[in-house]
Amino acid sequence: MLGGVDASFVSQTFSAKGAEWASSRQRPAAAGGSANAAERxxxxxxxxxxFKARDAEVRAHEAAHVAAGGNLVQGGASFTYVTxxxxxxxxxxxxxxxxxxxxxxxxxxxxxxxxxxxxxxAPADPSPQDYQVAAQAARMALEASAELATQAREKANAGDxxxxxxxxxxxxxxxxxxxxxxxxxxxxxxx
Numbered sequence: 524m525l526g527g528v529d530a531s532f533v534s535q536t537f538s539a540k541g542a543e544w545a546s547s548r549q550r551p552a553a554a555g556g557s558a559n560a561a562e563r564x565x566x567x568x569x570x571x572x573x574f575k576a577r578d579a580e581v582r583a584h585e586a587a588h589v590a591a592g593g594n595l596v597q598g599g600a601s602f603t604y605v606t607x608x609x610x611x612x613x614x615x616x617x618x619x620x621x622x623x624x625x626x627x628x629x630x631x632x633x634x635x636x637x638x639x640x641x642x643x644x645a646p647a648d649p650s651p652q653d654y655q656v657a658a659q660a661a662r663m664a665l666e667a668s669a670e671l672a673t674q675a676r677e678k679a680n681a682g683d684x685x686x687x688x689x690x691x692x693x694x695x696x697x698x699x700x701x702x703x704x705x706x707x708x709x710x711x712x713x714x
Contacts (some may be wrong), residue, residue, distance in 0.1 A: 543651040567608045574613040584646040588619040588653075592642035595622045595635065623659065629670040636664035653713070 585600035603616040626632040643656040
């Protein structure tokens with residue numbers, strides 16, 4: 524189980540902050556006036572520029588997720604649109620679905636967790652949902668590291684002599700190094 528959901532095939536969604544932004548800024552064009560007259564109004568022009576800026580911000584945010592998510596991204600970005608006072612549609616929010624299922628083994632799971640974390644924290648201004656996905660990836664990495672440590676302990680208990688003890692110690696160190704690298708990447712991503 525991963526986050527309370529069967530992890531055999533799970534996807535998580537990164538979402539840009541958008542719905543509340545759009546509803547706070549969307550107003551219909553002035554009643555009774557022509558579209559051209561409304562577009563010449565400085566207040567309407569200011570609103571249109573806000574919609575354009577938000578559209579660019581949302582698209583850049585989702586593009587960062589897609590670029591960092593690589594082969595884990597499922598289907599690219601999708602957007603929520605609002606209609607501006609000029610009648611054009613502007614992206615006000617977006618999301619990218621990503622595969623957060625476990626890998627075939629603990630090492631692959633650890634690698635996937637790192638890529639999920641990088642994808643979640645890739646935008647310049649991660650959303651609360653993005654931080655939740657990064658935390659889920661950290662839990663996934665912790666579980667994979669624990670599995671690697673268990674495998675190392677079982678390997679040490681299965682054999683006797685110095686050779687198996689030293690190989691178990693090396694496996695423990697590998698697991699610790701892998702998890703430390705993951706946590707270090709998580710910390711430095713936001714520093």
